[in-house]
Amino acid sequence: MTAGYDVVVVGGGAIGMASAWRLAQAGMKVLVVDKGRLGGEASSAAAGMLGAQLEAHRAGSFYELCRESRALYPTYVAELLEFTGIDAQLVQNGILQLAYTEADATLLHERAYWQRQAGDSAVWMDASEVQAAEPVIRPVYGGLFLPDDGNVSAPRLVKALAKAVGMSCDVREGSPVSAISPETGGTFVVTTATDRFHADKVLLTAGAWSSSLLRPLGYTWEIQPVKGQMLSIRPPFGVSLRRTVYVGGTYLVPKRDGTVVVGATEERDAGFNRDVTIGGISALSEALREIAPGLSHAEFLQSWTGLRPGSPDGEPRIGELPGLPGLMIAIGHFRNGILLSAVTAQMVAAAATGRGWPERWQPFHAAQTVQIGR
Numbered sequence: 386m387t388a389g390y391d392v393v394v395v396g397g398g399a400i401g402m403a404s405a406w407r408l409a410q411a412g413m414k415v416l417v418v419d420k421g422r423l424g425g426e427a428s429s430a431a432a433g434m435l436g437a438q439l440e441a442h443r444a445g446s447f448y449e450l451c452r453e454s455r456a457l458y459p460t461y462v463a464e465l466l467e468f469t470g471i472d473a474q475l476v477q478n479g480i481l482q483l484a485y486t487e488a489d490a491t492l493l494h495e496r497a498y499w500q501r502q503a504g505d506s507a508v509w510m511d512a513s514e515v516q517a518a519e520p521v522i523r524p525v526y527g528g529l530f531l532p533d534d535g536n537v538s539a540p541r542l543v544k545a546l547a548k549a550v551g552m553s554c555d556v557r558e559g560s561p562v563s564a565i566s567p568e569t570g571g572t573f574v575v576t577t578a579t580d581r582f583h584a585d586k587v588l589l590t591a592g593a594w595s596s597s598l599l600r601p602l603g604y605t606w607e608i609q610p611v612k613g614q615m616l617s618i619r620p621p622f623g624v625s626l627r628r629t630v631y632v633g634g635t636y637l638v639p640k641r642d643g644t645v646v647v648g649a650t651e652e653r654d655a656g657f658n659r660d661v662t663i664g665g666i667s668a669l670s671e672a673l674r675e676i677a678p679g680l681s682h683a684e685f686l687q688s689w690t691g692l693r694p695g696s697p698d699g700e701p702r703i704g705e706l707p708g709l710p711g712l713m714i715a716i717g718h719f720r721n722g723i724l725l726s727a728v729t730a731q732m733v734a735a736a737a738t739g740r741g742w743p744e745r746w747q748p749f750h751a752a753q754t755v756q757i758g759r
């Protein structure tokens with residue numbers, strides 16, 4: 386038996402690391418255990434979009450949670466920079482959703498309406514305004530510009546979080562967890578091939594790998610890997626994209642270093658396979674050429690995949706599970722793990738310390754929605 390912890394965090398992606406850091410800031414003794422290296426899976430693969438308005442498809446609690454996390458980002462990134470010296474490169478350049486037809490435009494106008502009602506900014510741009518703003522894009526009917534959505538460098542955010550965690554918590558990398566076992570007395574043992582860690586509380590943040598640890602405990606809420614293939618390019622000298630551009634499931638995200646990340650496939654039948662495929666990369670390349678012919682001569686840099694943690698409704702569940710006091714989860718962030726890491730860490734800290742759980746977070750509480758199968 387290894388020395389006891391207040392909290393053992395199982396899974397060191399952006400959600401696990403941000404949570405561990407906040408728990409350590411709250412005075413807890415925290416261990417982060419990861420099967421590979423910190424941030425080595427979906428978190429560092431992400432395009433890093435902070436698409437609160439892009440990714441929410443209706444007004445309501447999920448949209449509000451995304452907005453809340455987006456609003457935390459400038460402070461979150463600044464705090465990480467101050468603590469670690471690593472800048473996650475927040476870019477507040479907005480996201481431009483393109484319309485090719487009048488029907489597309491009608492849908493975007495509806496989106497603009499409910500987002501403005503909520504107090505967000507959503508600016509309609511006609512064809513000539515889009516062309517003038519982003520000359521690399523092919524002529525379109527118009528576009529909806531969401532100026533408050535932005536992006537960060539996901540690999541740099543992960544690096545900053547890993548450093549913050551290394552400075553404030555114990556860390557075990559290369560240590561797959563085989564079991565989380567409740568003990569008499571309300572504590573837990575977290576078992577790896579070489580260790581048994583004793584903890585008052587456990588936080589499961591293993592992304593797409595969470596279900597195999599939840600199932601043996603009797604919880605049937607399933608997280609499925611949803612593969613995303615991505616690529617990055619460097620535009621020729623003098624050619625640039627200023628805003629993130631999104632249409633038909635493809636996004637082009639300009640980064641502060643001048644590169645553009647192009648994503649992403651959404652593959653639900655690939656399981657844990659992480660191959661970059663000819664089909665995936667050619668589909669992304671064709672979409673890129675279709676959307677932005679002005680980037681056809683960009684240099685291809687690299688391609689990669691990530692496995693999103695797909696929850697049944699695409700929304701996360703956070704907090705203490707019913708039936709096992711002390712066992713917490715923060716999983717199912719699907720397409721929005723980077724965006725939601727800021728608010729999720731605050732939610733986890735609230736759950737772990739017994740601070741209040743505001744009404745607005747209630748739809749995402751683990752106790753509301755995770756079924757007990759025993």
Ligand code: GLY
Nearest residue numbers: 613648649720721
């Ligand atoms: N956040 C975008 C994606 O998951 O593809």
